[in-house]
Amino acid sequence: MAKSPASFTCTECGAAHRKWAGRCDACGAWNSIVEETPLGSGPPARRTGAKGRTIALTALSDDAPPPPRTCSGLGEFDRVLGGGLVPGSAILVGGDPGIGKSTLLLQAAARLAGAGLDCLYISGEEASAQIRMRAQRLGLDGAAVRLGAETSLRDILTTFEAERPDLVVIDSIQTIWADHVDSAPGSVAQMRAAAHELVGFAKRRGTAVILVGHVTKEGQIAGPRVVEHMVDCVLYFEGERGHQFRILRSVKNRFGPADEIGVFEMTGSGLAEVTNPSALFLSERDAPAPGSVVFAGIEGTRPVLTEIQALVAPSPLGMPRRTVVGLDSGRLSTILAVLEARCAIPFAGLDVFLNVAGGMRVNEPAADLAVAAALLSAREDVAVPPDTVVFGEISLSGALRPVVQMENRLKEAEKLGFSQAIAPARGGAGATSALTVREMEDLTGFVGEVFGAG
Ligand SMILES: Nc1ncnc2c1ncn2[C@@H]1O[C@H](COP(=O)(O)OP(=O)(O)OP(=O)(O)O)[C@@H](O)[C@H]1O
Numbered sequence: 001m002a003k004s005p006a007s008f009t010c011t012e013c014g015a016a017h018r019k020w021a022g023r024c025d026a027c028g029a030w031n032s033i034v035e036e037t038p039l040g041s042g043p044p045a046r047r048t049g050a051k052g053r054t055i056a057l058t059a060l061s062d063d064a065p066p067p068p069r070t071c072s073g074l075g076e077f078d079r080v081l082g083g084g085l086v087p088g089s090a091i092l093v094g095g096d097p098g099i100g101k102s103t104l105l106l107q108a109a110a111r112l113a114g115a116g117l118d119c120l121y122i123s124g125e126e127a128s129a130q131i132r133m134r135a136q137r138l139g140l141d142g143a144a145v146r147l148g149a150e151t152s153l154r155d156i157l158t159t160f161e162a163e164r165p166d167l168v169v170i171d172s173i174q175t176i177w178a179d180h181v182d183s184a185p186g187s188v189a190q191m192r193a194a195a196h197e198l199v200g201f202a203k204r205r206g207t208a209v210i211l212v213g214h215v216t217k218e219g220q221i222a223g224p225r226v227v228e229h230m231v232d233c234v235l236y237f238e239g240e241r242g243h244q245f246r247i248l249r250s251v252k253n254r255f256g257p258a259d260e261i262g263v264f265e266m267t268g269s270g271l272a273e274v275t276n277p278s279a280l281f282l283s284e285r286d287a288p289a290p291g292s293v294v295f296a297g298i299e300g301t302r303p304v305l306t307e308i309q310a311l312v313a314p315s316p317l318g319m320p321r322r323t324v325v326g327l328d329s330g331r332l333s334t335i336l337a338v339l340e341a342r343c344a345i346p347f348a349g350l351d352v353f354l355n356v357a358g359g360m361r362v363n364e365p366a367a368d369l370a371v372a373a374a375l376l377s378a379r380e381d382v383a384v385p386p387d388t389v390v391f392g393e394i395s396l397s398g399a400l401r402p403v404v405q406m407e408n409r410l411k412e413a414e415k416l417g418f419s420q421a422i423a424p425a426r427g428g429a430g431a432t433s434a435l436t437v438r439e440m441e442d443l444t445g446f447v448g449e450v451f452g453a454g
């Protein structure tokens, strides 16, 4: 006998639970588990004896060329999609409230309409008049995008079937309400049902569907992660409050590389593309100072230089602080442990603050050496030469591992006027950039050579 279906769901990660708990053990979120009425009652019927329909099978090779992608002309947006919009694709764009999702998608829809697509923009959050006001502010009031303000999934789908547009934007998926699902708007069940129907429509009719999803910390409405697996492409729009930079990051893409980023700047007249993010991130840089190190990173297919800043100060607390913005805090702990164990440089009794300038987030292990350099530079109060970029992965033994796309990193640094790089030894591969590369075997050698300590 099958167990009764789970009736509690985490609104953050979508994990099913058989009873309520204060904390989801799948993702660790607090207060995110809500009760849900299961869709059908009882286990799915096994239609024993009933014959299925034979499905049509096709060959892997198909003579018909794939339908062309459409470029919006908003280069940062097109790149994140993997080179333009694929017909019939389902795209989820998640982001914090107020970060600029509606602005971005209205601008993208206007551009795509200009490129010849029939675009519909359906808002469940704002009245058409409000969207028109935004369009006016963005200078897009002449664009051929048609607006709708609606939350009923049934009405939206009926409209789509009648109109057969090329692109629809749904802002936001959390406001869409399916009347066949007995659960509140914004719940996991509603969101799944709406996403399922809309993605189905995209595949059936070849219409590209963009779903906007709010990221929430409160757990009152379901986070977009619960529909991530249903769509072809998952993009997150990120940024720090108080910074004008916005980063569109692909975390999943069935039609292109994941981890690609597009960089924008929020201005009074909308989002402006930032085609040279390195220059932008480094433009915030003050005079060379202890604790500041430039990391030559790779974001998606493109090199991006960012500044890593550290502050190390004696701690009044028994348990010193470890505060990290823009990097993984686990990675910081590992690097501190390696510095202590392999180089005998203790950080006990010291508060450590680590930050990536400009609201950027760095996920690459190649940032290890730059982080270590920033920490040491702050601790020893010695500035790393300002014309230097640093990158390399640190292993637990203290050895430095080579990183991917070394030449691209060096070329970008050269382009931005840097003259030397501190990097792992690359085992004889020839250099093509004019940068002086100081190759390091391990962390101890690095500490000795750069800081004269160890
Ligand atoms: N008049 C204005 N001048 C300049 N910037 C503005 C103006 N109005 C709004 N903005 C910017 O646009 C941002 C809001 O953009 P938008 O409405 O696209 O965000 P959103 O992510 O869709 O928000 P929501 O969660 O409300 O749907 C604001 O945070 C602000 O920075």
Ligand SMILES: [Mg+2]
Binding pocket: 101, 102, 103, 125, 171
């Ligand atoms: Mg919005």
Ligand SMILES: [Zn+2]
Binding pocket: 010, 011, 012, 013, 014, 015, 024, 025, 026, 027, 028, 029, 032
């Ligand atoms: Zn969870």
